[in-house]
Amino acid sequence: MAKVDTSLVAHLPLFAGVTPEALDEILREARSARYPKNSAIFEQGADAQSFFLLLHGHVRAAKTTPTGEQIVVRYVAPGETFGLAMAIGAARYPATAMAVDDSVVLIWPTSAWPRLVERFPALAANTLQTVGTRLQESHTRILEMSTQQVEQRVAHALLRLAKQSGKKLDHGIEIDFPISRQDIAQMTGTTLHTVSRILSGWEQQGIVESGRQRIILREPHRIVVLAERSPDSGAA
Amino acid sequence: MAKVDTSLVAHLPLFAGVTPEALDEILREARSARYPKNSAIFEQGADAQSFFLLLHGHVRAAKTTPTGEQIVVRYVAPGETFGLAMAIGAARYPATAMAVDDSVVLIWPTSAWPRLVERFPALAANTLQTVGTRLQESHTRILEMSTQQVEQRVAHALLRLAKQSGKKLDHGIEIDFPISRQDIAQMTGTTLHTVSRILSGWEQQGIVESGRQRIILREPHRIVVLAERSPDSGAA
DNA sequence: GGCCGGTTTTGCGCTATCGCAAACACCTGG
């Protein structure tokens, strides 16, 4: 079943401290699958039958309110796990995962988790680290939403995206997957209108270059300044 | 060293699946300490030398921005762990913990964690669950901050506090530790002024009764309604 | 090559909420 070369994944944090033989055994329990752009991998509320490791592509995890509003929980980059509902004791997925680009994932059945953890305790420890890091990031996001204005939050969001999934060009850093104004709005707790206005402003100042679902940071350092700008430091 | 009766903590989620003997061994590594009301247990940014289990009292975890603004990350109730920086791979505490009431805690040295986890893998699994749950709660909070108005967020916050630390009275549910308007503002991403206005309004309608660092929910069901109220459903 | 649907831009009025400031209440310690 394992058509995946262990060397491709051996270095991932998830498998830190796992011997090659063990890794082999772990991978034997997984199958791989390909999800085309804009296809759903799992839906919020569905039975958590599997957990995933993204090999290639990009996945958006989003949470929907009863009234239909959405927020983007995070973007998953290659090498990251997602859909870990079971590890945290949830029977259903708390969010929807969608491939924003053609993506390839490894899939384990949820039922394999307890067994794997028992045989390879490092998995639990590594996952704990990962989840802990995400918790920290969530807290940072809450802090930002509580204390910063929209413009600063958007600046931070872009910087994070660039760091996580930026492709270096000679004229800047491009976010390496399709992302709309709406998506950014859902990451920062605002509306697509406001994001559009902000990006338009930045574009006029030559700080970014953007188009349909595409953003290039032309002058990242100026965005850093914007991100740190206190609410009242003079504008133009 | 372990003056703590194992039976007091055996039922806690942290120790699920741990044998009494093992629990005994774990507790032998801990010491207990008492923190008076309003004393700091650890400070954001300090070396994470210990992790904690709250036995009695209430602890507030808060995060501070470089510019001095704070948010309340959570309130810790008896039986919960806190200061788990090391389990998530952080060398320093990401927040400040302060006793809001006279509190008693168990303290383990951070250095004991790897050893304990190795001997008792259930600890890692249990902690993973805990941290996972907190992650979910964080996401819920982000969702609320993104989509709801302040009044609804305050309603949700109070309901959660009541659920976690509510003392049942015959005329309502009282939040069982001192909590100021400012604290609630820092939990909901608003200002103490706005919280004060909201609570005043509710008090006039007989929904809550409140005073200095004290809140009683007189009609919880009406608060539930407020929490779910869509932004535009008619007011008085 | 032109049509169609999703995306983005932009204008404009509105309002929830902030920010500041001042007056109060309440508790505590002396």
Added chain:
DNA sequence: CCAGGTGTTTGCGATAGCGCAAAACCGGCC
């Protein structure tokens, strides 16, 4: 019993950002 210090209430003006609406854009598909 009074003074000082927190915590709370409330008024009022300012405004960031929302919400709605319309138009312009863009890219792929037939």
